[in-house]
Amino acid sequence: MPFSRTSRIGTSGIDRRLFLTSVLGAAAGVAGLSGCADSSAAADSKDALSAPLVAKVPAGTSLKIASYSGTQQLQLKLGKLGAPPFKVSTWANISAGPDVINAFRAGSLDVANNAGIPPIQAHFQGYDAKIVALNITRKPNYLFATKPGSDIRSVEDFKGKKLAFSQGQAQGVVLLRALKKAGLAYDEVKLVPLTSNQFFTALQSGQVDVAPLPNSQSPAYFQQYGHKGARAITTDVVDLLNLLWAPASVLSDPAKAAAVAAYIPYWAKGQVWTYENPDIWNEEFYVKTQNLTLAQAKAVTALANKPLFPTSWDEAIKWEQETADLLAEGGFVKKFDVGGLFDHRFEGIAAKAVPAEYRR
Numbered sequence: 001m002p003f004s005r006t007s008r009i010g011t012s013g014i015d016r017r018l019f020l021t022s023v024l025g026a027a028a029g030v031a032g033l034s035g036c037a038d039s040s041a042a043a044d045s046k047d048a049l050s051a052p053l054v055a056k057v058p059a060g061t062s063l064k065i066a067s068y069s070g071t072q073q074l075q076l077k078l079g080k081l082g083a084p085p086f087k088v089s090t091w092a093n094i095s096a097g098p099d100v101i102n103a104f105r106a107g108s109l110d111v112a113n114n115a116g117i118p119p120i121q122a123h124f125q126g127y128d129a130k131i132v133a134l135n136i137t138r139k140p141n142y143l144f145a146t147k148p149g150s151d152i153r154s155v156e157d158f159k160g161k162k163l164a165f166s167q168g169q170a171q172g173v174v175l176l177r178a179l180k181k182a183g184l185a186y187d188e189v190k191l192v193p194l195t196s197n198q199f200f201t202a203l204q205s206g207q208v209d210v211a212p213l214p215n216s217q218s219p220a221y222f223q224q225y226g227h228k229g230a231r232a233i234t235t236d237v238v239d240l241l242n243l244l245w246a247p248a249s250v251l252s253d254p255a256k257a258a259a260v261a262a263y264i265p266y267w268a269k270g271q272v273w274t275y276e277n278p279d280i281w282n283e284e285f286y287v288k289t290q291n292l293t294l295a296q297a298k299a300v301t302a303l304a305n306k307p308l309f310p311t312s313w314d315e316a317i318k319w320e321q322e323t324a325d326l327l328a329e330g331g332f333v334k335k336f337d338v339g340g341l342f343d344h345r346f347e348g349i350a351a352k353a354v355p356a357e358y359r360r
Contacts, residue, residue, distance in 0.1 A: 068095035075270030115170030116241035165209035203327035265353030
């Protein structure tokens with residue numbers, strides 16, 4: 001077996017479950033308290049989650065939506081998609097899975113855009129949230145960057161190296177899948193627990209030998225450190241799911257659930273518009289807001305995935321189950337059936353909102 005439950009995380013040999021306990025901290029405590037809620041309230045919530053969606057968003061309904069670096073607002077503005085039939089009370093600049101979960105818990109966020117692993121992590125923490133829309137990713141969104149001066153040239157060379165690892169984010173599952181494909185056991189590498197916003201600095205300082213960087217961030221890194229021996233290790237490992245999800249408490253509110261359903265087409269159309277208008281997006285987003293050069297921006301959009309919104313969630317559920325099983329195999333979460341993470345009332349809404357070439 002390539003993965004061992006007895007292996008350790010990081011250079012200090014911290015046990016995975018001890019590490020998780022320290023990371024989850026108060027959040028886990030909140031989850032424990034929520035488990036003491038009245039059973040009748042839980043039953044009412046379950047019934048509300050199975051109730052049909054109302055056809056019209058009630059007047060006065062608002063949503064707090066995550067929009068990293070203003071991407072969604074910019075898509076709506078440039079794409080001229082019109083105003084949604086609800087009020088957006090907050091466009092929160094939140095993207096990392098752990099941050100989104102904390103915002104959900106605090107009631108400061110109603111819906112977010114993430115990869116497949118944060119909903120699994122939320123479930124492990126005892127927090128109930130559901131997936132409501134899916135975009136299938138076919139090409140890798142990440143590559144593995146080495147520190148300057150590294151002699152690493154392949155994933156097989158990761159053996160014995162310090163690897164940046166974020167358990168609750170897409171970068172984490174990309175790394176685990178790459179290790180499994182290369183036949184490397186956890187105890188053959190040193191997983192260094194970091195959040196993705198620390199990866200760049202960790203590479204620069206040599207704290208880690210390798211870190212998975214998104215395609216949008218890697219051009220800037222290699223422009224700065226490529227001449228110093230930093231290398232890109234590319235693989236065909238994909239993070240299949242780009243999704244929208246929301247707390248069960250939000251989705252059990254008929255008005256907010258209707259607003260989420262109304263928001264999904266805007267989310268889907270915004271991604272299609274961005275894909276179809278790379279020149280405008282390069283200038284307005286990457287150059288003006290992300291400080292990339294035009295050449296760097298073009299390199300990023302050249303790697304962009306064509307949006308694909310499934311009419312059926314079967315493939316996504318299978319992939320999500322494989323991901324959860326992979327995490328459970330390494331002792332990061334407990335094994336569970338991921339079917340409960342999907343709210344099928346919303347299945348197909350995104351696909352119906354886009355032209356046929358963007359459906360699958």
